Amino acid sequence: MVAHAGDTEGAAGVRVRLVGVSKRFGAIQALRGLTLSVHTGEILVLLGPSGCGKTTALRIVAGLEYPDEGWVELAGQVVAGPRWVPPEARGVGMVFQEPSLFPHLTALENVSFGLRGLSRSERLRRAHQVLDRVGIRDLADRFPHELSGGEQQRVALARALAPGPSVLLLDEPLSSLDPELRRRMREELRHILKEEGCTAILVTHDQEEAFAVADRIGVLSRGRLWQVGPPEEIYHAPACRFVADFVGEAEFLPGRVYDHVARTELGDFPCNGLPEGTPVEVMVRPAELAVEPSPDGPGVVVGRRFRGPETVYEVRLASGQVVRCRLSGDKVLKPGTRVRVWATSPRTVVFPAEGVDVAG
Numbered sequence: 001m002v003a004h005a006g007d008t009e010g011a012a013g014v015r016v017r018l019v020g021v022s023k024r025f026g027a028i029q030a031l032r033g034l035t036l037s038v039h040t041g042e043i044l045v046l047l048g049p050s051g052c053g054k055t056t057a058l059r060i061v062a063g064l065e066y067p068d069e070g071w072v073e074l075a076g077q078v079v080a081g082p083r084w085v086p087p088e089a090r091g092v093g094m095v096f097q098e099p100s101l102f103p104h105l106t107a108l109e110n111v112s113f114g115l116r117g118l119s120r121s122e123r124l125r126r127a128h129q130v131l132d133r134v135g136i137r138d139l140a141d142r143f144p145h146e147l148s149g150g151e152q153q154r155v156a157l158a159r160a161l162a163p164g165p166s167v168l169l170l171d172e173p174l175s176s177l178d179p180e181l182r183r184r185m186r187e188e189l190r191h192i193l194k195e196e197g198c199t200a201i202l203v204t205h206d207q208e209e210a211f212a213v214a215d216r217i218g219v220l221s222r223g224r225l226w227q228v229g230p231p232e233e234i235y236h237a238p239a240c241r242f243v244a245d246f247v248g249e250a251e252f253l254p255g256r257v258y259d260h261v262a263r264t265e266l267g268d269f270p271c272n273g274l275p276e277g278t279p280v281e282v283m284v285r286p287a288e289l290a291v292e293p294s295p296d297g298p299g300v301v302v303g304r305r306f307r308g309p310e311t312v313y314e315v316r317l318a319s320g321q322v323v324r325c326r327l328s329g330d331k332v333l334k335p336g337t338r339v340r341v342w343a344t345s346p347r348t349v350v351f352p353a354e355g356v357d358v359a360g
């Protein structure tokens, strides 16, 4: 682990804190009252669809944009809002979608370029150390055009890590890579950030990437933060329908609360104390819906997608709603087969139906 610039901390190890941060670009409200903390050594992933404000949040932390409202603290010091600390004095490193290396410098020179206040030999030692850390020590003397896209992005990561930034901001750092390399790099990126002891904020619109890299995920939509939590919590206990839908395949079964349970076409579910009579939607993941042939079953197979280790079946229920169920193994159910469908997990999540204000 390297010494981090500005090595003091805010309350309870909070390294980055955004409080009520809003930002407008003309008619577009890019961020709406964003409040968020990142702890020392934590990897926080901001996940959300295109245009939800992820990059704007990063740029505000980096000092490349001013917040209209709210403030930002780094290690307990206000750096944006009532007080302004310029980007170069924040000790923040950035990695962008494109590696943007200097084409006339080698990998080693690209990495050592930004290391100030060190002797030449110290700069080279540190540059070699981080190239080693990102797994390309043998490529130190190559120029960017002699490196693959993945290798160039490793150099960009090494360059950002080299000064030992207080916080590392990564804006879709894997999105220029092909899907297979991208999948492999996710785990490695997490490993590298943990080895370096980085506090990092990474933004992505890819939920699998978020699950693979994050300690905690913050889900953004239309400039608003809907939920922050560990990946498992975001997936299994989404706070709202948007989060449920965005982080994985989800089916929503309409129902109503009677006798303290949510009654749906696929049975009764715990209803989290919602008032009697409340219209609800019960979220179930397709992997948690079992299906089996049953001559008198209320469902009919209407579609089938083979995905190798599993098959996704589309089943039309008696109400007409079509739900997806995932089945592993080699059993094949032909379209038209009558089936029975049931939820296998007790972890279903119940939301009041859209437009229902339970508190009111």
Ligand code: ATP
Pocket (backbone or CB within 6 Å): 025, 026, 028, 029, 030, 048, 049, 050, 051, 052, 053, 054, 055, 056, 057, 205
């Ligand atoms: P993507 O995943 O597509 O990069 P994002 O979630 O990072 O999207 P932002 O880049 O933060 O989204 O943009 C949020 C909104 O603010 C978008 O509607 C965008 O068009 C708008 N926006 C961002 N920067 C500017 C700017 N400098 N001028 C005008 N509008 C902007």
